Amino acid sequence: MCISARCAARSMCHTSRSASRQCAARGTSSSATMAKRVPVRWRLTLWYGGLLALALVGVCGTLYFSLRHELYQALDDGLGREAALALASVTVDQGQPSLDISAISNPREGEQFLRLTDMSGQPVADTGASLTSDVIASDGLNLALRGVGNLQWVAIDGEQLRVLSEPVRVDGHVIGAIQVGAFGTHISETLELLKLLLVVVVPLALVLASGGGLWIAGRALAPVDRLTRLAAAIAQHGEQNLSRRLTTMMPDDEIGRLARTFNAMLGRLDDAFQQQRRFTADAAHEMRTPLALLQSQLEVAIVQERDPTEDQIVFETLADDLGRLTRITSALLALARGDAGELTITRESIDLAELVELVASQYDARAEEEGVAVVAATSPLTIVGDEDLLIQLLVNLIENSLRYSPAGKQITVGCRPIAQGAQLWVADEGRGIAAEHLPHLFERFYRVADSRGRSRASGGEHAGAGLGLSICQLIVTAHGGTIEVASTLDLGTTVTVTLPANTPGPDSRFPIPIGIGNRESS
Template sequence: MTSRRLLILPIRWRLTLWYAALLMAALLLFGGGLYLGLRQRLYASLDEQLQDRATAELATVRFIVRDGTPVPAPIEPDPADAELFRRVFDGNGGAVSESAHEGGEVPGDDAVTAALGGETRFSTVPVEDGESMRLLTAPIRTDGRVVGALQVGLDRDEVDGALATLLGILALAGPLVLLVAAGGGYLLAGRALAPVAAITTLAGRIDGNDLDTRLDLDLPDDELGRLARTFDAMLARIEDAFARQRRFTGDAAHELRTPLTLMRSQVDLALARPRTADDYREALRELDGDLERLTGLVATLLTLARADAGRLAPDRALFDLNYTIASIIEHYAAPVAAATISLVDASTPTPLVADEDLLTRALINLVDNALAHTPAGGSVTVGCQVEGATVRLWVADTGGGIDPEHQARVFDRFYRVDAGRARAHGGAGLGLAICKAIAEAHGGTIGLESQVGQGTRVELLLPTSH
């Protein structure tokens, strides 16, 4: 099976096949090692047995003198030891005596010549019926001279039979063990992958109407357990994103509908009966105010949409934030005088590489918000300073403050602490959301500190260069 075909299989089958392949390799190594090790040990034991028997036989060899030369005497057969084959040769390599062998004649070999040369040698020769015999041929010495050779042998049928039995057991048991283990591996793989199957089933079933569904699998803290918990956390984030998107869409539709409804009412009223030119001009002025509010709201929504898409790219340039704050305070001089509110400049020279237009917009939103919530006789402070590689920009007021339960959500879109008051001042609940988007577009952060009855302070932390 090619690697491409293997990848087509389900992961459960792939795991099972890999497990079976590794197990088969392990069984082959184990079986082969066991067979070869036992074979070597049995053959070594057979050689040791032959060595001992040859030593015992050499000790019983008798000699006779022929033509003045001692030669080995024939060995008498021992009926009690019929399994041992014995053969005696004289100094010329001729057989002096030979015991009978049930398997037929035992052929000679070159070991006799080697033994007459003083060398002891093991050899294996074939006999009838496909069997073999292990032979040991040793020199026969007297007075330090080699006068013949002794050859003893044992059939290897018992050893070969034991090895054949072992090989048969391995050949039969190996596939059975492999089959059972592969079946167990398939079941274990299925059980191990059950959370993945559950995730797949749930993911295929979820749509926008049941994002509150969770796996809630009771798994240990392993890879699959972390995967299941990560999937649940992802569903929670998606559910929250969908909920915020729905709220955003609903609030945007509501905010857009309000000025459109007012505009429609003004048009209907103006067309209800003939009017003077001054009446029409007044109606157009009112329509112009509503259009201005509508245009601003749409621009704000587009800015937030660009921020969500990562396309709110600041046009960075070097400027001094101190001058920008001074210009904004000068712009608000008349309104704050009329409202008897002090607008304090607490800025210091603050060179900054950023988008001045975006930061001006953020400051105007913050100052508008602070002035809207500061009573007569109160004060609003705008300041900035450099702190290392960071610029701190803040707007603080002495208004009524924000309750702790609202502080975590004031940067959410369309969120109003006091909806009625915000609408009275023309607010849509997007000012702080825009400020947050501008801060994040510059690689900075925005935060809020507030105490009920004492006031609120909003701070932006921005890098001096980015």
């Protein structure tokens, strides 16, 4: 029975403590939730009001106690001067002190007093009989008759009297005492008035300051409210509001910098949406042409009867169109994965000089057919990177140069070591590219055939979709490098790639189909 009772008691105690902890946790969570719901301007005002209250209490407390000290110190100093003057005026006749009070003092009746006593404590001279004998018999007088000067507070009819008692000495012997006193009523009244003033003024100042702080906080946070409303409008209506911008009166303060950052973000979003629309339209246009050709060829093949030779030509044309569609689709997929951050590379040691010479040699037959020389100019060089992607890079760049190099010209593919790692370049002697097109070469579906003259790709086998250099930039960026294009009209174009010796990123493969660049243009 006893053990069962104890167990039950412990269980109830544990349950009670658990419930208390849960209640405390809920209370804390509720308080935190309520605090989060308080608007920022109110939180700023509360913090400001709290700090101002602490400051005012500190200042007012310091003011009150400093003034109190100064007033009482002034009272004590005045009593000291009165006592010194009285002591200097005391005369002695047959060992008894005497004093002509009227000659040295003009005390205010009921507020001050001056008294000279002999060794028995009896008054020899005083300013009047308005004070009771309790003052004369006070401890302060007894101390003074023993040669110890002192200051004491004495209660007289409910009021506090400040009394200075000093011994009267002749030849080093105490023969009496001087008592000088004054009521501290005016000091008490002054301090009470000050306290009343502070009690009224401080809360009023807090209310006014908090109201002003709330107004100022509202004005200061107004741009944030506008930002919030603009963001809500964009979230509701989408890209239709991306052209709107925030304006601020003070563009260089914290709110101004926030507005500039938000405007810059809106600008980038607007550019991204515009680019996405252009990209979608261009992709649809590029795919529509081969699809239309496929459809027309198939319709003709269905309607008309042909001999095997004609059918073979149709099938070859269909295969070419399907190949172009496949390459465009593969390029779009590669770019989409790159934009999503899913493009990673295989880290392996690569003899870059050997790789350049291998890719260049694969174009010997085609270059001879088209009357163009493809020459490799390499220096011994080893880097860490993805061999397949680097081959794709070289293929795209060489294809572009072949496409725009007239017969009798030379294309140079080279590599060399530099301080940053490795430099890879493809230079041709074609018509070149106008300067206004250079900043846009890496944009998707951007083509500059007009600026480079008629190319072999014009309507032929190697017509491009404008994705080649975009793929090149994606590969170079994945290797942590940079790619630049320099061109002069009628002299040629040079594409320079700078790669680090050690490629960043995890060892992971994302395949970009080799051959995308075979029909891409820059």
